[in-house]
Amino acid sequence: MTRVVLATHNAHKVEELKRILGDALEGIELVTYDGPEPVEDGDTFEANALIKARAAAEFTGLPSIADDSGIAVDALGGAPGIHSARYAGTRDDGDNLRLLLTNLGGATDRRAQFVCAAALVVPPPVGAVGPDGPASASESEESVEIASWPGTVLAEPAGSGGFGYDPIFRPADADRSAAELTAAEKDATSHRSQAFRALAPRITALAGS
Numbered sequence: 001m002t003r004v005v006l007a008t009h010n011a012h013k014v015e016e017l018k019r020i021l022g023d024a025l026e027g028i029e030l031v032t033y034d035g036p037e038p039v040e041d042g043d044t045f046e047a048n049a050l051i052k053a054r055a056a057a058e059f060t061g062l063p064s065i066a067d068d069s070g071i072a073v074d075a076l077g078g079a080p081g082i083h084s085a086r087y088a089g090t091r092d093d094g095d096n097l098r099l100l101l102t103n104l105g106g107a108t109d110r111r112a113q114f115v116c117a118a119a120l121v122v123p124p125p126v127g128a129v130g131p132d133g134p135a136s137a138s139e140s141e142e143s144v145e146i147a148s149w150p151g152t153v154l155a156e157p158a159g160s161g162g163f164g165y166d167p168i169f170r171p172a173d174a175d176r177s178a179a180e181l182t183a184a185e186k187d188a189t190s191h192r193s194q195a196f197r198a199l200a201p202r203i204t205a206l207a208g209s
Helices: 011-025 045-060 081-086 093-104 183-189 191-204
Strands: 002-006 028-032 064-073 111-122 141-153 169-171
Touching: 002 011, 002 045, 011 028, 011 064, 011 183, 011 191, 045 064, 045 081, 045 111, 045 141, 064 081, 064 093, 064 191, 081 093, 093 141, 111 191, 141 191, 183 191
Parallel strands: 002 028, 002 064
Antiparallel strands: 064 111, 111 141, 141 169
């Protein structure tokens, strides 16, 4: 089995990604990350996903996958965007979605989209040698995929499933909030599902390497 680190401390994401990747994990042991959290100071979802995957790969010496995701609301100029997880300053899902609803107020334009960037960083093998000596982390192989899931923001939360902003987001391809969808329904079209399925062939290729 090839060990691959999932660079998150979010148990909901671990469960969701194991479902999404499914057969792509054949021959791969997906292990959780217990190292320090890096400073996510990138200005895009892609940059922050790579920051997390690079930190986990450097800490563990193993291939690492990570994502950065959030909700971008048109009437708020794309906010909270990359700041979605800490929008209210407490990192509490309920606080975040309540603040979003307060800031959106009675706006008639409620268009929004969930965005996910999925990254894979594969460090050079231990003992690998480059043209200038021992290979460094800068010589890691990196891949990133980004996807979006359009919809609208509801006036109030609905549903008890999912996590994050799911209770106030109704996907354009559904008649219920994301928190009211079954896991299978959400996995079929969600932003995270699209991004990681695009990345899956490169994860699968790690098996036995």
